[in-house]
Amino acid sequence: MQASADVNQRIARLLAHLNPSMNNLQTEGSSNFRQENCRAKGGSPGFKVAILGAAGGVGQPLAMLMKMNPLVSVLHLYDVVNTPGVTADISHMDTGAVVRGFLGQQQLEDALTGMDLVIIPAGVPRKPGMTRDDLFNINAGIVRTLCEGISKCCPMAIVNLISNPVNSTVPIAAEVFKKAGTYDPRRLLGVTMLDVVRANTFVAEVLGLDPRDVDVPVVGGHAGVTILPLLSQVKPPCSLTQEETEYLTSRIQNGGTEVVEAKAGAGSATLSMAYAAVKFADACLRALRGDASVIQCAFVSSQVTELPFFASRVRLGRNGVEEIYPLGPLNEYERVGLEKAKKELGGSIEKGVSFVRK
Numbered sequence: 001m002q003a004s005a006d007v008n009q010r011i012a013r014l015l016a017h018l019n020p021s022m023n024n025l026q027t028e029g030s031s032n033f034r035q036e037n038c039r040a041k042g043g044s045p046g047f048k049v050a051i052l053g054a055a056g057g058v059g060q061p062l063a064m065l066m067k068m069n070p071l072v073s074v075l076h077l078y079d080v081v082n083t084p085g086v087t088a089d090i091s092h093m094d095t096g097a098v099v100r101g102f103l104g105q106q107q108l109e110d111a112l113t114g115m116d117l118v119i120i121p122a123g124v125p126r127k128p129g130m131t132r133d134d135l136f137n138i139n140a141g142i143v144r145t146l147c148e149g150i151s152k153c154c155p156m157a158i159v160n161l162i163s164n165p166v167n168s169t170v171p172i173a174a175e176v177f178k179k180a181g182t183y184d185p186r187r188l189l190g191v192t193m194l195d196v197v198r199a200n201t202f203v204a205e206v207l208g209l210d211p212r213d214v215d216v217p218v219v220g221g222h223a224g225v226t227i228l229p230l231l232s233q234v235k236p237p238c239s240l241t242q243e244e245t246e247y248l249t250s251r252i253q254n255g256g257t258e259v260v261e262a263k264a265g266a267g268s269a270t271l272s273m274a275y276a277a278v279k280f281a282d283a284c285l286r287a288l289r290g291d292a293s294v295i296q297c298a299f300v301s302s303q304v305t306e307l308p309f310f311a312s313r314v315r316l317g318r319n320g321v322e323e324i325y326p327l328g329p330l331n332e333y334e335r336v337g338l339e340k341a342k343k344e345l346g347g348s349i350e351k352g353v354s355f356v357r358k
């Protein structure tokens with residue numbers, strides 16, 4: 001009996017490898033197969049991560065990079081199109097994580113069940129001339145549906161929300177979780193890491209340093225003037241002229257638009273975003289593992305200002321956001337920037353909240 005069960009499991013595994021889109025079909029109702037599959041040879045114990053929107057411009061390189069992350073044992077790739085192909089492709093990488101694909105709304109719940117971390121880059125990107133807020137009408141509904149699934153299937157998962165406009169989609173997610181009774185503000189994080197990545201790069205360029213040695217806190221939100229780099233707090237300490245400060249602030253605030261214009265209608269940042277998303281997801285996983293002093297900027301439920309959500313430096317831990325740091329001393333230029341940021345951010349937050357409450 002045991003021998004024939006083993007043979008059956010091996011055949012099932014082989015079939016799933018030949019056609020990865022069958023993976024989830026094979027696992028349905030077969031907990032033995034699922035357990036086996038989660039411990040593929042070479043696979044190490046680790047975290048279960050789902051990417052929603054995995055076949056997109058951000059999703060594909062993000063999936064590839066997460067497959068390379070040794071902290072990931074199981075990687076679920078969900079999209080409404082093309083996941084069988086992306087899954088087949090990525091599953092051939094000889095790294096530890098086991099990859100499974102999920103296609104279409106009817107497989108969303110299977111994609112989410114049991115996940116520790118859910119990363120969401122689902123939704124439409126900008127074209128030249130558009131603001132991130134112009135994406136609201138389409139992406140708000142997408143984020144709402146996906147978050148309803150999270151509430152139902154993995155309410156304890158850490159959520160990394162990438163879909164724009166982040167300033168509104170994070171409040172949308174929070175409202176969906178509140179409605180479902182599963183909201184834990186510590187576990188919902190809007191990804192603003194690309195602003196930090198850009199700030200480190202551009203500041204390093206001006207200072208003639210290696211970007212890996214530079215750390216710029218970027219606070220506020222993730223659109224235009226709401227992106228507020230705190231250039232007075234750059235590490236290592238440096239002194240920038242007013243001209244350099246204004247140039248850098250504007251370049252960091254408009255980094256997304258710079259890419260949108262260069263891509264000339266073919267979308268927005270995807271590769272640098274995937275890099276930033278993985279950097280951020282890796283920080284979340286290290287914190288979940290119990291590493292101390294994991295500190296990153298993120299757009300989270302916050303009391304740092306009078307607004308209900310704000311991006312600032314946060315310390316991550318086993319439950320998500322464990323501590324939110326105050327903004328620290330700002331210079332006059334940053335104080336003016338903060339007022340502008342708060343004005344726009346307040347409206348975007350309110351728009352997200354009323355989308356769900358209406």
Ligand SMILES: NC(=O)C1=CN([C@@H]2O[C@H](COP(=O)(O)OP(=O)(O)OC[C@H]3O[C@@H](n4cnc5c(N)ncnc54)[C@H](O)[C@@H]3O)[C@@H](O)[C@H]2O)C=CC1
Binds near residue numbers: 054122166
């Ligand atoms: N937070 C940030 O710093 C950044 C955010 N973004 C945002 O990320 C989002 C994705 O950008 P791209 O990957 O370039 O767009 P894309 O159009 O290339 O990919 C989006 C993917 O989402 C999928 N999708 C659409 N509806 C879905 C649903 N209901 N469920 C699951 N998947 C669904 C699409 O099929 C597509 O594969 C955009 O909203 C963009 O503005 C992009 C770069 C930086």
Ligand SMILES: O=C([O-])CC(=O)C(=O)O
Binds near residue numbers: 194259
């Ligand atoms: O600019 C966009 O639309 C995409 C994005 O958020 C970024 O690159 O920062």
